[in-house]
Amino acid sequence: MPPPRLCGLPRAPPRARPLLVHLPRPRRDLPGRRPDLHVQSGAVSMYAAVGDVGAVRAAFAEIVSPDVVCVTAMLGALSAGGDVDTARELFDRMPQRDHVAWNAMLTGYVRVGKAREALGLFDEMQKAGISVGEATLVSVLTACAQMGALERGIWVHSYVCSRGMRVSVTLGTALVDMYSKCGVVTMAMEVFESMSERNIYTWTSALSGLAMNGMGEECLELFKRMESAGMEPNGVTFVAVLRGCSVAGLVEEGRACFDSMKDKHKVEPWLEHYGCMVDLYGRAGRLDDAVNFINSMPVEPHEGVWGALLNASRIHNNVDLGKHAMYKLMKIESKNDAAHVLLSNIYAESHNWKGVSKVRNMMKSKGVKKVPGCSAIEVDGKVHEFFVGSKSHPRYKDIETMLAGMSHKLRLQGYAANTKEVLFDIEEEEKESAISLHSEKLALAFGLITLPEGTVIRIVKNLRVCKDCHDYTKMISKVFDREIVMRDRNRFHHFKHGACSCRDYW
Secondary structure, three states: OOOOOOOOOOOOOOOOOOOOOOOOOOOOOOOOOOOOHHHHHHHHHHHHHOOOHHHHHHHHHOOOOOOHHHHHHHHHHHHHOOOHHHHHHHHHHOOOOOHHHHHHHHHHHHHOOOHHHHHHHHHHHHHOOOOOOHHHHHHHHHHHHHHOOHHHHHHHHHHHHHOOOOOOHHHHHHHHHHHHHOOOHHHHHHHHHHOOOOOHHHHHHHHHHHHHOOOHHHHHHHHHHHHHOOOOOOHHHHHHHHHHHHHHOOHHHHHHHHHHHHHOOOOOOOHHHHHHHHHHHHHOOOHHHHHHHHHOOOOOOOHHHHHHHHHHHHHOOOHHHHHHHHHHHHHHOOOOHHHHHHHHHHHHHOOOHHHHHHHHHHHHHHOOOOOOOEEEEEEOOEEEEEEOOOOOOOOHHHHHHHHHHHHHHHHHOOOOOOOOOOOOOOOHHHHHHHHHOOHHHHHHHHHHHHOOOOOOEEEEEOOOOOHHHHHHHHHHHHHOOOOEEEEOOOOEEEEEOOEEOOOOOO
């Protein structure tokens, strides 16, 4: 399951690549000269240090019997380069593996977003009796954040406390990030407040956590605290604060924050900041302001800007503006599946089935495929995944029975399926059947079956939650008296007593 797009702090703008010394490539020794293992191992480590994977491979291939240090250097280079499959093959063939090799493989998995594999490797690491240090725990916490694996993250926190480990800035920041991305903002802020030392990454992780959980006002207050503490914000910090303003509809505050970047803090806006401003105006329904802002940008608008305008057009059902945003976006990113789906939704809500068909044909001609909806839920330390329409889960019969019971109870409370976003011109009954098996509903039913009463149901979805599933989950939280936390592609939704933390503003 690809990690949701919330996973991780906003990207920094591309930097100029560091000027590296162009080292000579490895060459085979001249006839009659015996290769020196230490020299060859040193070459592997040297090329790995400068990130030249090609040279690492060439130097490594010349070594007849590489030692553990040499193999670990090769492993680290492959992992850093993103080739984790080859790295794992090499790792599995190692006769001896120290904690450095284990950490290199673990970090490689986390770097490419293979959180499930990272946690599986950590289990193997523990069984092998390998010592666990801060570097290992930070990688594990990052994997937990990517998957929303709260139980495992809590275990790591308990491990740290029970062994009296010092919570360094790096480890503390990883804990703040993990709790935030698992939707437990209270614990994230408890860890934050308990830290005796914080750096810019700690503050930014806390700000980002508040923003993604819909706590815009709190995010803005924390930012003011940060300024008062003398911590100078960077570009990533401003992305978090602007997102916080956007999810809470704090338009004027967001505009003031944007203006202060350059005027007060000497931070040049990135493309992501411009995208946040368009999203800020667009979500609030100020579409003219969003368009005027785009027209006044000193740089060429990127896909994030047009994507934000397209999403605003979907929220406020502005077909013409949506078509314009889609046209601009396709010139930059012609195979963006999410953009095609958003435009289809705009047409579908207007019952413009010709428009829907046109978008579908466009996707087919370009070879663009909609990413299937997938929702994950953690039960007893195991993560269960559900795909839209799938009936493959071992307990599907129980899930099906629960779904029927859920629908019956909701209908008694006046629930009627919202089928406006179904992308087909079909009978209403068929539409209701199509949305009844959305992945988050399957995960929700499984949660109600397996989790004890009073336990919060936590779901992670790879796409934006649709309107029907959002309304459905709100009612489930009331009828079944359960707190439900859902992380979708864009943000968190905290459902309780029939209401959502997003206040239907997402």
